[in-house]
Amino acid sequence: MGRLVLTGANLLDGVNPAAADRAVVVEDGRIAEVAASSAVVPRDGDRVVDLSGKTVMPGMFTCHFHATYHELGSRPNVPYGNEYPPSYQALIAAKNLRTALEHGYTGVVGAGASNEVEGGVKRAIEDGLIPGPRFWPSGRELSTTGHANDGVPWHWGMPAPGAVRLCDGADGFRIGVREEIKRGAEVIKLFVTGGHGTTAPKDRIEMTRDELAAAIETAHSRGALIRAHLVNKPAIMMALDLGIDIVDHCDEMDDEVVAALVETGAFVVPSLHFPKHFLELMGDGLGFAADAIRADLAHMYEEIPKAQAAGVKFVLGDDYGAIGFAHGMYGREFRLYTEHAGVSPLEVIGWATVNGAQLARRGHDLGSVEVGKLADLVVLDRDPSVDVSVLVDGTPRAVLKGGEVVHGQLGD
Structure with a gap:
């Protein structure tokens, strides 16, 4: 089979500003060559596609994803996570x-899901049964008896809701983490605040600190990522001290928190789109x-540019699937962070590409357009580093995976 040769493209490689009239050669699912279009000589059997006027960039990552959420909160008298049967949630x-x-x-990196369905859906994608992205599945969220999401009305003897696993004490969290990993979770989600x-x-x-330490140590010992809903500063600092991988929200970020984030290398998902x-x-x-x-939004709009300049690793993602907040609205995050937080489009693109791949521990073969990496690519009609609306309105011209x-098509 011949190679795919994309020529004449405006290239955003995930790291550098856009470069005009570039060629990207794809062979056996990977990027074989990146060069000036004039320097690439097609071979017999190659498929050559002229992308003049179009932009090529790396496939993006959304790193706070609730795959089983659909209008969550619209049925308040149904226990959280059991709004639908597990088989329906898989669909x-x-x-x-x-x-x-x-x-x-x-x-896509999971951030909590119902009834342990995400592991099975990942397998279905990998087996070619259904189309889907590269997926790092999560499981039930873990926290203590009576925590924020343990407050729904009980249905008289019904077990804990399908999206929640209650754990108490360090040993309880060790067991909980091990069980979720056993059932397919590659990302453990905690509710700490x-x-x-x-x-x-x-x-x-x-x-407690002992519970959090046990959860983090156990996840890392089994090779899983661990993330936490973290809002107030004392809890954020405690989690960073104990080695949390991903801080969800980080609403009370300040200079001390920023310094700790930079030192530990933890990732932050501000998820400001939903509020x-x-x-x-x-x-x-x-x-x-x-x-x-x-007030929370104003605070984060002020803090994020300073944290970005200091080297904090931000990524995209939010609570899509909550009531009135449908999946598919992802691109609006670009407009939010550029227009309201003052982060440059190129920097936010880096959140979605290079940083996302690093969070998923796949920076060696994903997240940028470089020779040897997997050919996960997005083709757009305009340059998002100049006009982010191309990532906000509609879907890309084409999406390539391997x-x-x-999705879409390369030619006219």
Whole structure:
């Protein structure tokens, strides 16, 4: 089989500013050559596609993904995570993951899901049964009895909700982490604090230091990533000290937190799109909570550029699938962070590409357009480093995974 030769492209390699009139050669699913278009000589049997006027960039990562969520919160009297049967949730997950792929997200990292379905859906993708991105599945969220998401009405003897696993004490968390990994989780999700969309106040810490230490140590001993819902500063600092891999939200980020993030190398998913969207949707109907959300957003808009300059590793992702916040709205994060937080488009593209691949421990073969890496590519009609709206409105012209077109088309 011949090679795929993309010529005349405006190339965003994930690291550098755009380079005009570049060629990318794909062979056996990997990038075989990146050079000026004039320097690439096609061979017999090659498929040559002229992409003049188009931009090629790496496949993107969304790193806070709830595959089983669909209008979560719209059925308040049903236990959290058991809104649908597990078999139905697997179909929801398959649909949501395909949506991410079609929007150019060739890598997806889980952040909590119901009833242990994500591991099976990953296998279905890898076996070619269904289309989907490269996927790092999660499982039930872990936290203690009575934590923020353990407050739904009980159904008289019904077991714990399908999206939650309750653990108490260090040994309880060791068992919980091991069980979730046994059932397919590659990413462990913890709820360490309230705040940021939960019913518990943000200053509440839901886990003890011993419990958190046990969870992190056990996940790492089994080769899993571990992330946590972390809002208040004391809990953030405790988790960073203990070796957490991913900080979800990080609402009380300040100079001391930034220094700790840089020192430890932990990744941050600010996930500001959901609270901003919810505020715009509900406005003053949220009562006193509206002012609190506005204050949190203003604080993070100010802190993120400073943290970016200091070297904090940010990634994209949010609570898509929550009520009124559908999967497929992912691209609006680019507009939020560029227009409101003042981060440059090229920097946010780096969050979605290089940083995402590093978080997934695949920086050696994903996240940038370089020789030897897997050919996960996105083809766009315009340059997103100049006009991010091309990533916000609609889907890309084409999405390639391992050199195969999985969405759209390369030619006219």
